Amino acid sequence: MSSERDTDSDWNQLGEVDPFWAVITDERFRAEKMDKTTREAFYESGFGNIDQFHFALKHYFSAPDHFDACLDFGAGVGRLLVPMAKRANTAVGVDIAGSMRAVCQVRLDELGLSQVKLVATPKEAAEFGPFDWVNSFIVLQHIPPARGLALIADLIATVRPGGFLSLHVTTFRDAHLMSQDTAGSVRKLLRQVRASIVSAPQIGQISMFDYDLGEVLALLTRAGCPRFVLEHTDHGGHHGFMVYAQKVAG
Template identity: 30%
Template structure:
């Protein structure tokens, strides 16, 4: 596969088409990003966080409130901004400098001052302390599985006792014609670039990897963190099947 470095590809999205890179809808492409569409983009983040908190209080902890939140793969701040309205402190983590810079601008434009942004690496070496809410949505699917599993373990090491984690992974594909696309991209040189042309994009437009994780291994990681209960729900993004896991790390006696 020609474009195999997912960090570099994500930085390309950050430079060329950051909002579409976060939320792959034509309304959010740079060429279509009107003020109205941008408002729709951020409104979707508000609605999403409201729904997540409702599910946490329904299934995990009825009285849950956020003190310190971490959003892994924060992009341009779609979810960081609504989190800042319900948490005392928020940390946005992303591997792309361009995404982080855009997220900072979006927070500054809204006079949000309780958010910090941190550059990500596989060991999360720039993170300090623990968080009572750790979240990641439509992010790990773009990270190669071996790296993603290790990052997930490192994230859990930053989850506070009695803290809540909400994390999304893809685990399978359910489509027909597109089944060949991952194979073609991986084994046929320049296939990703040719697909770009077919889709009306630039030849060297960045590519999003879509990786499927082993659910058994994920649940083993969660259980090893001494978690004994969780709530799960399924997602389906154009045939990319996923699972969102909600769980609480037990309070240390």
């Protein structure tokens, strides 16, 4: 997708009309299908992810069982933020979409998690840091890399020396998911025809971007995270890596 698109606006619109489905694009989580049971299943799924990430940090870097302060970037409606908050004295959820933060705040209030703060950007989150654990999963893939790399730098800056990161980035995709500039001639032609027919931009579009893994790792290394572990991910042909790292203690 073009980096010209206003992805921040897209996510605010998605948060207004279909917040749970926008986080996990499973038809069960469409707004018109959501009930109490489905909503709880959605939130419960976040505990499995955080268990996995926390286990990896403990295995690779001897991370503790409990943290003083944690941050989840791209917190959305709180699917991962809630289980992170249960492992920390304080937690911060960062999401650019005010509509998503509003839904998340409802969940936090329901659970009585008053130690959790919600902000729009990593720079705002820094006021509550530094953090012992910074996490981001299936989020950066929706942000153009030029902006995403700057955001990663901001996130690393909030990590306490000796603290940990678990960051997910997409780096390549299967052929049938190739963007227009790398797709075959027939696929390019079909997309051009479709674009000429559909004149208005799709509202609340979910864009996907691939990052240069070398650039991400160089950024981590220069920012004080010279040792990291990579685990491959594959979400429907969108391939990437969970990057686990520890910031060098002062």
